[in-house]
Amino acid sequence: MPTTPASPLRPDLAAFAAGFEGTVVTPADPGYDAARQVANAVHDRRPAAIVKPVGAAGVARAVGFARDAGIPLRVRGGGHSLAGHGVDDDALVVDLSAMKAIEVDPGRRVATIEGGALAGEVVRATFAHGLTVPAGDTPTVGFGGLTLGGGIGWLARRRGLTIDHLRAVEVVTASGAALRASPDEHPELFWAVRGGGGNFGVVTRFEVRLGPIGTVYGGALVLPATPPVLRSHVPIAASAPEELTTIASLMAIPRLPFVPAEHHGTLGFLVLVAHDGDPAAGPAAVAPYRAVAAPLGEMLAPMPYPAMFELGGPEGRSGAVTRSTFLAALDDAAIDAILQYLSRRSSPMAMVQVRVLGGAVDRVASDATAYAHRGRPIMVTIIVPFLDPSEAAVHRAWADGLLAALGPAASGVYSNFLDDEGPARVRAAYPGVTYHRLAAIKRRYDPANLFAGNQNVPPAD
Numbered sequence: 001m002p003t004t005p006a007s008p009l010r011p012d013l014a015a016f017a018a019g020f021e022g023t024v025v026t027p028a029d030p031g032y033d034a035a036r037q038v039a040n041a042v043h044d045r046r047p048a049a050i051v052k053p054v055g056a057a058g059v060a061r062a063v064g065f066a067r068d069a070g071i072p073l074r075v076r077g078g079g080h081s082l083a084g085h086g087v088d089d090d091a092l093v094v095d096l097s098a099m100k101a102i103e104v105d106p107g108r109r110v111a112t113i114e115g116g117a118l119a120g121e122v123v124r125a126t127f128a129h130g131l132t133v134p135a136g137d138t139p140t141v142g143f144g145g146l147t148l149g150g151g152i153g154w155l156a157r158r159r160g161l162t163i164d165h166l167r168a169v170e171v172v173t174a175s176g177a178a179l180r181a182s183p184d185e186h187p188e189l190f191w192a193v194r195g196g197g198g199n200f201g202v203v204t205r206f207e208v209r210l211g212p213i214g215t216v217y218g219g220a221l222v223l224p225a226t227p228p229v230l231r232s233h234v235p236i237a238a239s240a241p242e243e244l245t246t247i248a249s250l251m252a253i254p255r256l257p258f259v260p261a262e263h264h265g266t267l268g269f270l271v272l273v274a275h276d277g278d279p280a281a282g283p284a285a286v287a288p289y290r291a292v293a294a295p296l297g298e299m300l301a302p303m304p305y306p307a308m309f310e311l312g313g314p315e316g317r318s319g320a321v322t323r324s325t326f327l328a329a330l331d332d333a334a335i336d337a338i339l340q341y342l343s344r345r346s347s348p349m350a351m352v353q354v355r356v357l358g359g360a361v362d363r364v365a366s367d368a369t370a371y372a373h374r375g376r377p378i379m380v381t382i383i384v385p386f387l388d389p390s391e392a393a394v395h396r397a398w399a400d401g402l403l404a405a406l407g408p409a410a411s412g413v414y415s416n417f418l419d420d421e422g423p424a425r426v427r428a429a430y431p432g433v434t435y436h437r438l439a440a441i442k443r444r445y446d447p448a449n450l451f452a453g454n455q456n457v458p459p460a461d
């Protein structure tokens, strides 16, 4: 029993915990500090409680409790929101980490995935059947957060986004109702959750279509960070067979065993590749890079697809600032700006990542889902990891400066690569009519904006 009366600021958590199927962690519990951590160390927040339901009924109970008590609600899957949306001061955090069941039906090539599963867990569970669904590039990212924003990863050019493989979702909405959304049931809600993020409720289950996968040809090619190399990257990656997806980063070369030590710490261009097709065709797809410059080092080989998710190595926890946008071309002015900024980077770990999209991503109409950036071929993402969270403002200023230096041709942003950047940038994530359609759907399913701890689209008036 609580020792003090409940109030809106002191919700009656003991009453909530009684009969709750799952775990409740409060500031009085020894596990509180671990339970309130999210991946981006900048966000050091102290929620009222972190609750870990084991099913949709517990999620509905937690949502109803936060709504009725008038306390902020946060939803956490893998905890990788760049803006730290999975935690907040005085909030009730619905942590989905006890909801990770993944069921694969190999005959129908369908998987049902609970809302708290991580991308790497989905990749491994489906690969055990020789099947997969695109699930980004990083194993520790929540499959839920990844999918609700769109889901861009290793298989993008051949298979499109994660949402392009979604058959249905089960959602607990603000009213506490558990709804199924699909092309035939609540179709507007189904449109909205494919790109509109966590605005519409807690997705307790995703149902996805799977496709066959086995060995891919993949790995890393480390090239010198020269203007000719940078100029050649987009033409090479965009004209490569669709089987080839690349993620290239201008960054200080890490201590990679396949790169001579003299290059470690110097600026390099790391091109990570995944060839999602006949592995024997992989080397030819990558060959044009070698014609531009002799690699400083490389590690390319046929590998089981899940090994692509280990390429980044173990993930260290640090602060991070991110700014991202789309470009039509990586022209000389953009390359100059990037090189100039990196020469005086605010953190030695700052990097600029270039993803060349196209292929299957663009074969879905821009208005078919709430991911409205089909046909935007180049995504540039400025990522600034740093060790001292108190220095965040310096890194934000540097990243904002570089984003502005990319000029007016840089426009729009993928919602999952948005940091805490304010309403105008959320609008940029949902260009044109997309924003208005999301706001109208929000009014229907969450009229009081209970789900506000996200890249928020407030309900239309």
Ligand SMILES: Cc1cc2nc3c(=O)[nH]c(=O)nc-3n(C[C@H](O)[C@H](O)[C@H](O)COP(=O)(O)OP(=O)(O)OC[C@H]3O[C@@H](n4cnc5c(N)ncnc54)[C@H](O)[C@@H]3O)c2cc1C
Pocket (backbone or CB within 6 Å): 038, 039, 074, 075, 076, 077, 078, 079, 080, 081, 082, 084, 085, 086, 096, 115, 116, 135, 136, 137, 138, 140, 141, 142, 143, 144, 145, 146, 147, 148, 149, 150, 151, 152, 153, 197, 198, 199, 201, 202, 203, 204, 416, 417, 453, 454, 455
């Ligand atoms: C290291 C790193 C690598 C990344 N790699 C990729 C990548 O390869 N491709 C890509 O597209 N993105 C990538 N991202 C971005 C990532 O997709 C987003 O940050 C995403 O929101 C993280 O989801 P999460 O569940 O881990 O985060 P959380 O912080 O747990 O959740 C973020 C928000 O998503 C919503 N949410 C999460 N799960 C649910 C659910 N089940 N129901 C309702 N709402 C939910 C909530 O609003 C929550 O606040 C990466 C981010 C990082 C930090």
